[in-house]
Amino acid sequence: MRRLLKTFLQKPELAAALLLVLLVVLFQWQSNGVFLSQANLRGVLGLLPEMALVAVGVTLLMICGEFDLSVGSVFALMPMSMAVLMTQGWPFLPAMAAGLLVCALIGLLNGWVTIRFAIPSFIVTLGMLFMARSLTVVISGGFPPRLDMARIPEEIFIGFVGPGGILRASFLWFLGIAILVSLLLSRTNFGNWVRATGGFLPAAQAMGIPTARVKIACFMICSILAGFAGMIQVLRVGSPLPSMGEGLELAAVAAAVIGGTALTGGIGSILGGVIGATLIRVIDNGLVLSRVDSNWFKFAIGALTILAVVGNAWLRKRGRAMKVEG
Amino acid sequence: MTTEFRTATDPVISVRNLHKWYSGVHALRGVSLDFARNEAVGLVGDNGAGKSTLISILSGLNQPDEGELFVDGRPVRMRGPRDAMDLGIETIYQYNSMVPSMSIARNLFIGREPLKASLFGIGVLDEARMRAESVAAIADVDLHLRSPDALVGELSGGQRQGVAIARAMHFKSKVLILDEPTNHLSVKETNKVIGFVRSLAAQGVTGIFISHNMHHVFACCDRVVAMAHGRVVLDKPIGETSIEEVHEVL
Numbered sequence: 011m012r013r014l015l016k017t018f019l020q021k022p023e024l025a026a027a028l029l030l031v032l033l034v035v036l037f038q039w040q041s042n043g044v045f046l047s048q049a050n051l052r053g054v055l056g057l058l059p060e061m062a063l064v065a066v067g068v069t070l071l072m073i074c075g076e077f078d079l080s081v082g083s084v085f086a087l088m089p090m091s092m093a094v095l096m097t098q099g100w101p102f103l104p105a106m107a108a109g110l111l112v113c114a115l116i117g118l119l120n121g122w123v124t125i126r127f128a129i130p131s132f133i134v135t136l137g138m139l140f141m142a143r144s145l146t147v148v149i150s151g152g153f154p155p156r157l158d159m160a161r162i163p164e165e166i167f168i169g170f171v172g173p174g175g176i177l178r179a180s181f182l183w184f185l186g187i188a189i190l191v192s193l194l195l196s197r198t199n200f201g202n203w204v205r206a207t208g209g210f211l212p213a214a215q216a217m218g219i220p221t222a223r224v225k226i227a228c229f230m231i232c233s234i235l236a237g238f239a240g241m242i243q244v245l246r247v248g249s250p251l252p253s254m255g256e257g258l259e260l261a262a263v264a265a266a267v268i269g270g271t272a273l274t275g276g277i278g279s280i281l282g283g284v285i286g287a288t289l290i291r292v293i294d295n296g297l298v299l300s301r302v303d304s305n306w307f308k309f310a311i312g313a314l315t316i317l318a319v320v321g322n323a324w325l326r327k328r329g330r331a332m333k334v335e336g
Numbered sequence: 337m338t339t340e341f342r343t344a345t346d347p348v349i350s351v352r353n354l355h356k357w358y359s360g361v362h363a364l365r366g367v368s369l370d371f372a373r374n375e376a377v378g379l380v381g382d383n384g385a386g387k388s389t390l391i392s393i394l395s396g397l398n399q400p401d402e403g404e405l406f407v408d409g410r411p412v413r414m415r416g417p418r419d420a421m422d423l424g425i426e427t428i429y430q431y432n433s434m435v436p437s438m439s440i441a442r443n444l445f446i447g448r449e450p451l452k453a454s455l456f457g458i459g460v461l462d463e464a465r466m467r468a469e470s471v472a473a474i475a476d477v478d479l480h481l482r483s484p485d486a487l488v489g490e491l492s493g494g495q496r497q498g499v500a501i502a503r504a505m506h507f508k509s510k511v512l513i514l515d516e517p518t519n520h521l522s523v524k525e526t527n528k529v530i531g532f533v534r535s536l537a538a539q540g541v542t543g544i545f546i547s548h549n550m551h552h553v554f555a556c557c558d559r560v561v562a563m564a565h566g567r568v569v570l571d572k573p574i575g576e577t578s579i580e581e582v583h584e585v586l
Contacts, residue, residue, distance in 0.1 A: 017485075020487075197460055197461055197463075198458060198459060198460055198461060199449040199451060199454075199457075199458060199459060199461060200458045201461075202438075202442055202445070202446060202449055202461065203446075203447070205435065205437070205438055205442070206435045206438065206442075206446050206447075209435035209436065209437040209438055210434070210435040210436060210437075213433050213434055213435050213446070214435070214446065214447075215397070215417070216395075216397065216417055216427065216429060216433050217417060217433065217446040217447040217448075218396075218416055218417035218418030218421060218447045219446065219447045276435065276437040276438075277437050330490060
């Protein structure tokens with residue numbers, strides 16, 4: 011029993027999960043039952059996948075011990091590249107593949123420069139944040155191209171599914187991808203290498219893990235997920251805007267951190283990142299429903315980020331100090 | 337310039353005329369050594385004498401700029417730690433070989449995880465086997481830990497060293513390099529490590545024991561090699577030398 015409690019206390023996503031339950035109850039009560047109504051859930055769950063997919067990639071990369079601040083710009087660049095190619099006559103699938111390839115290349119470049127020149131990924135991806143954003147504006151030519159929805163099977167990505175159309179297809183994509191990345195991290199040798207690389211780099215190197223390739227792979231997964239999430243948003247709103255996804259990189263880092271991912275790497279879980287992203291969405295929506303001035307939203311996220319880190323550290327320490335016999 | 341050195345008839349590892357430069361520093365200046373099978377060799381020397389450089393070359397972390405390396409009489413070129421491990425050379429570092437945020441079972445198999453199924457080298461971990469084998473491996477080195485799922489970060493220095501030793505022994509190494517294994521250990525834990533080094537020959541393992549502490553080396557090694565300024569300055573069986581003589585040349 012104590013061992014179970016100990017394992018539980020050391021789960022990095024515990025604090026965020028408890029807070030999520032608490033807030034859902036609070037908002038449900040504050041909004042007189044509107045919060046968990048079908049119409050509201052439909053809105054919350056429809057928006058969630060876009061940020062949560064970015065958070066999944068950022069969380070994985072942070073566990074590997076690196077940062078990506080360029081995800082917000084990649085989020086805009088991918089659908090913009092796709093839309094520009096489509097206005098030039100490319101069919102949807104090749105255009106989408108090309109867009110994702112651009113993301114993969116950006117991830118590769120982020121990782122390669124970080125490792126080859128041994129500079130913090132914080133700096134490399136900060137540079138990429140500006141470069142990818144600039145590219146987005148340049149290729150748009152100043153005018154956001156209009157997507158020809160007739161040529162896109164958008165139902166596959168954003169159509170409403172489930173009883174009463176409560177979910178969008180994007181939620182299923184997000185769920186599938188999150189489970190896949192989570193299994194990759196927890197059940198495969200690659201996941202073991204990611205944790206070792208982020209947990210203690212010299213040990214990973216001494217044990218012969220190809221740490222450079224592991225990091226680059228994580229950078230690429232992170233970029234591709236950000237681009238894919240951007241595409242989903244554009245399909246939902248109908249047109250790519252050069253400014254979309256601004257500030258998303260920090261929200262994604264906040265989601266990962268709120269979910270228990272350590273900035274130093276090695277500690278964290280995909281589930282934590284997802285819970286963190288959900289918390290942010292729930293707070294955004296719940297504040298509005300509770301008729302709180304929506305300008306308090308960023309204040310709440312900021313306070314939550316600090317609170318979560320403090321809370322996680324405390325819980326982990328309590329869990330570690332807990333003695334179990336045998 | 338080469339130094340006189342003791343040759344062995346059937347060496348498990350031989351190095352000849354190794355040179356290594358680090359950003360302008362000549363860290364190894366023509367080192368030649370033979371490590372005989374089942375021998376425990378103590379490697380001593382001051383900081384910067386070249387011990388760590390030599391060890392990093394033997395464990396595959398670094399490549400020599402000049403010179404040759406033979407394992408079982410065959411010339412080898414190791415491009416990484418994995419090559420050394422595949423040749424049966426395991427290294428135990430004081431700090432650098434365990435990830436504190438991972439479990440004992442996960443740590444034991446880093447880079448060599450047993451897989452249930454795999455594609456292009458990436459596959460599903462066989463976690464049941466990892467747990468069972470790590471429990472057995474730890475019991476084999478006479479260490480008692482509550483669970484293979486405990487985090488390495490929660491273990492004491494001695495327990496961590498025990499897990500590192502269990503890992504090296506589990507993978508059936510024929511050469512075991514112990515880099516300062518007694519640093520920061522309690523007296524009791526130190527004695528355990530010394531006893532373990534003594535028992536290596538009986539298990540058919542060659543030991544290379546790096547230490548600052550001459551008493552530890554003389555307590556468990558068959559031979560002592562002293563290094564200074566990138567060269568071997570003394571190489572004698574323990575019986576033919578003394579702590580004073582080794583101190584003299586350092």
